[in-house]
Amino acid sequence: MKRVLITGANSYVGNAFKRWVETRHKEHIEVDTIGMKNGEWKSKSFIGYDAVLHVAGIAHVSTDKSMEDLYYKVNTDLTAEVAAKAKKDRVRQFIFLSSMIVYGDASNAQMITAQTEPKPTNFYGNSKLQAEVKLNQLADAHFRVANVRPPMIYGNGSKGNYVKLAGLARKIPLFPNYQNRRSMIHIDNLSEFLSLLIMYEDHGTFHPQNADYVCTSELVKTIGSVHGNRIRTIGLFNGLIRSVVDKNMTMNKLFGDFAYEKTLSTYPYNYHIRDFTNSILHTEKHELSSN
Numbered sequence: 001m002k003r004v005l006i007t008g009a010n011s012y013v014g015n016a017f018k019r020w021v022e023t024r025h026k027e028h029i030e031v032d033t034i035g036m037k038n039g040e041w042k043s044k045s046f047i048g049y050d051a052v053l054h055v056a057g058i059a060h061v062s063t064d065k066s067m068e069d070l071y072y073k074v075n076t077d078l079t080a081e082v083a084a085k086a087k088k089d090r091v092r093q094f095i096f097l098s099s100m101i102v103y104g105d106a107s108n109a110q111m112i113t114a115q116t117e118p119k120p121t122n123f124y125g126n127s128k129l130q131a132e133v134k135l136n137q138l139a140d141a142h143f144r145v146a147n148v149r150p151p152m153i154y155g156n157g158s159k160g161n162y163v164k165l166a167g168l169a170r171k172i173p174l175f176p177n178y179q180n181r182r183s184m185i186h187i188d189n190l191s192e193f194l195s196l197l198i199m200y201e202d203h204g205t206f207h208p209q210n211a212d213y214v215c216t217s218e219l220v221k222t223i224g225s226v227h228g229n230r231i232r233t234i235g236l237f238n239g240l241i242r243s244v245v246d247k248n249m250t251m252n253k254l255f256g257d258f259a260y261e262k263t264l265s266t267y268p269y270n271y272h273i274r275d276f277t278n279s280i281l282h283t284e285k286h287e288l289s290s291n
Contacts, residue, residue, distance in 0.1 A: 002029045002198050005049045005091075007082055008056030009035035012158060013097060013190065017053065020191035028199055041082065046089035051198050054082055055097045058124070060160070068123045075127035080134040087143045093201055094143065095194065098132055100151040100183065100207075101125035106256025107246050111181075112207075113261045132205075144203035148194070151209050151260065155187030155283050161253060165216070166284065169223035169231065176255070177233035178241045181213040183259040186279035193271035200269070207264045210279070211272045216254055222277065226284040 004021075006014040014033060021029045032049075034041050036056040046052065057075045058067075083094050102118040102125050120126040132147045139145040154162035162184075169175075185193075185208055193208040217233050224231040245255050274282060 001027075002050045003048060004029055004031050004051045004053055004198055005046060006031060006033040006053045006055060007036055007041060008054070009033045011055045012059075013153065013187070014053070014055045016155065016157075016187045017055075017191045017194055020188065021195060024192070025195050025199075029195060036078065036082075042085070046086050046091050049086075049089075049091050050201075051093040051095060052082065052086045052091050053095045053097075053194065053198075054079055056082075057097070057128075060124075071123050071127040072130070075124070076130045076134065079131040080138070083135050083138050083145070087138055090142075092142065092144060093146065093198065093203065094135065094138075095146045095148060095197060096131060096135055098128045098147050098149045099125065100149050100258070100260070102129040102132070102149060106252050106258035110257040111259055111261060112264065114264055139203070144201060146197055146203050147205045148197070149205065149207050150185050150190055151183035151258075153185055153187055153190060155279070158187065158283075165220060166223050169220045170227045170229055172220075172224075172229075172231060175217055175220045175231050175233050176237050176241060177217045177235050178238050178255050180216055180255050181257045181259045182216065183209040183265075184214045185209050186274050186283070188273045188279070188282070189271055192273050193267065196267070196269045196271055206267070207260045208267070208271065209260050209262075209265045210274075210276060212276050213259055214276065219280070222280045223284055226281060 006018065008014045018031045018033065021031050034044055058071055079096060086094050102120055103112050103116060104119045104121040104125065108119060108121060118129050120129055135145045135147065152161060189210060190208060221231050221233060241251060241255050245251050
């Protein structure tokens with residue numbers, strides 16, 4: 001039985017992982033959580049835990065320069081402080097939820113391979129990368145560090161770009177059939193990956209993703225169909241999209257290529273619990289039942 005402490009009470013990934021473990025791996029993993037606000041974690045002993053899953057942090061990307069110091073304080077410095085305490089308390093494994101954003105965005109990193117160097121384009125991405133650097137400095141044979149760089153995470157209760165697209169897909173009759181490739185990961189696939197990482201005490205840098213790339217037009221069509229909205233895709237605007245996709249941030253987020261080469265996400269054990277269609281059905285049926 002592995003004892004795991006999740007740092008970051010009420011985080012989306014932390015809560016989902018806890019539910020997943022209690023449903024799928026309760027015979028192998030036992031989970032506790034602790035909040036990071038007001039420094040309550042400092043007075044808690046980490047002794048007796050096999051792993052710390054650090055999901056606390058500022059998760060959204062901001063371009064507000066007034067937020068920059070806070071990003072580094074929370075995403076970088078706090079992560080290093082928690083890891084140092086975990087090491088001092090003889091925790092064997094520290095798992096850090098980093099981000100694909102350490103590579104930048106679709107405008108400067110389209111297909112990421114093992115040779116692609118991280119190149120953050122904002123202080124959110126850099127704060128995550130700098131945290132990884134500090135963690136790797138702490139790592140040794142007795143303190144195993146796993147930096148996990150997931151792409152966009154989606155699922156029931158998720159936030160961000162997926163939710164915006166899902167809202168759009170319920171209403172619009174037409175959408176461009178522009179072909180692009182995006183790496184994404186459903187929360188259940190990520191939770192299974194983290195479970196395996198803990199059970200096998202792995203360390204290093206990891207790039208989990210769904211088994212298949214996602215095309216934005218197919219994503220919108222699939223979400224729409226779940227809600228009874230049959231969206232017709234058209235190629236009328238593809239030339240315009242192609243000319244601006246690397247220049248306009250909004251178009252880039254919608255239609256740019258931003259994916260991990262599949263070999264980068266290879267793992268000895270299968271964590272692909274849900275395929276693309278099943279993951280959308282599972283996510284959107286939850287949304288339907290909650291409305």
